[in-house]
Amino acid sequence: MASSIVNTAGDISGHTGKVVQVQGTYTVQNLGGHALKIQQPDGGWKKVHQIALIKLSDGTFVELAERPDEELTRLGGKRVVATGKLIAAIEPPSEPVMARPDALPRLAEISAITAAG
16 A cells, blocks of 8 residues: 655655655657557567656656556546556766657556546
């Protein structure tokens, strides 16, 4: 059971590596003509063109990455509570590179995402 609630960026640092409840607005980001390759449990790869994030009350985002299409449609734009393991943002390399991912904290091992009343 998650005992900590994450509502703002200030809540993140003390809870990385722990199971938490992240509260905010479920946001769907369309990757446009780009795709993200996600490794599947069976070892295969799947391309996704949309990812999910939760926007916290202070505007900080927590990445959920690939989520089911049905969930993206059902929860997009709604206030939610998501339970999972909070992973710290990976800092980008100090050397310039052609493309690098945003340094966002991530929720992994998600056990539940529900609409908040």
